[in-house]
Amino acid sequence: KAGVTQTPRYLIKTRGQQVTLSCSPISGHRSVSWYQQTPGQGLQFLFEYFSETQRNKGNFPGRFSGRQFSNSRSEMNVSTLELGDSALYLCASSTTVNTEAFFGQGTRLTVV
Amino acid sequence: AQSVTQPDIHITVSEGASLELRCNYSYGATPYLFWYVQSPGQGLQLLLKYFSGDTLVQGIKGFEAEFKRSQSSFNLRKPSVHWSDAAEYFCAVGTYSGGGADGLTFGKGTHLIIQP
Numbered sequence: 163k164a165g166v167t168q169t170p171r172y173l174i175k176t177r178g179q180q181v182t183l184s185c186s187p188i189s190g191h192r193s194v195s196w197y198q199q200t201p202g203q204g205l206q207f208l209f210e211y212f213s214e215t216q217r218n219k220g221n222f223p224g225r226f227s228g229r230q231f232s233n234s235r236s237e238m239n240v241s242t243l244e245l246g247d248s249a250l251y252l253c254a255s256s257t258t259v260n261t262e263a264f265f266g267q268g269t270r271l272t273v274v
Numbered sequence: 275a276q277s278v279t280q281p282d283i284h285i286t287v288s289e290g291a292s293l294e295l296r297c298n299y300s301y302g303a304t305p306y307l308f309w310y311v312q313s314p315g316q317g318l319q320l321l322l323k324y325f326s327g328d329t330l331v332q333g334i335k336g337f338e339a340e341f342k343r344s345q346s347s348f349n350l351r352k353p354s355v356h357w358s359d360a361a362e363y364f365c366a367v368g369t370y371s372g373g374g375a376d377g378l379t380f381g382k383g384t385h386l387i388i389q390p
Contacts, residue, residue: 168317195377204383208377262323265318265319268317
């Protein structure tokens with residue numbers, strides 16, 4: 163069974179631009195969560211989707227948004243990029259909302 | 275709000291020696307607890323989980339963890355480490371409300387160094 167796939171693996175963007183990251187969950191998994199990982203703040207929860215609905219959102223500004231499609235694939239978008247948005251963005255999928263999460267390898271975003 | 279504390283930022287262990295990584299959590303209800311491992315530049319791999327039942331849980335790669343409610347702890351152990359165990363280890367607590375996942379709350383991680 164294929165794991166969680168995140169694309170692209172690496173991105174370099176300029177301040178003020180926007181970016182879209184993609185996540186394909188494990189087949190059959192309907193819950194997708196997103197996390198931001200930085201050296202200073204560690205791993206922080208961004209949001210969680212289940213059956214195309216955002217269930218919960220972490221403490222991030224409105225520039226961070228996401229969506230989930232009917233096939234459970236998810237995208238997250240960051241608008242008006244700031245230098246501080248440079249991070250590893252991790253996607254995780256699970257079968258339901260209260261089972262273990264399986265993580266992808268992440269997308270490394272660098273904002274210059 | 276829930277929180278997870280991993281008191282040790284770095285731990286150095288000799289190859290073949292035993293290992294214990296500490297994790298303390300703060301959460302009002304019965305938590306879902308996890309240990310993940312991350313190699314450089316990689317995502318997180320689940321080592322083991324505790325949802326309920328037996329407080330000693332076995333995971334992959336020879337790891338085990340013990341849930342102690344009275345101490346709010348979920349320490350990770352391995353009887354004999356291998357050089358390939360060198361990585362970053364994260365303890366996490368999962369919380370769920372209203373049918374949705376509030377997301378995992380992670381500790382800051384423990385960097386494990388293996389000495390030959």
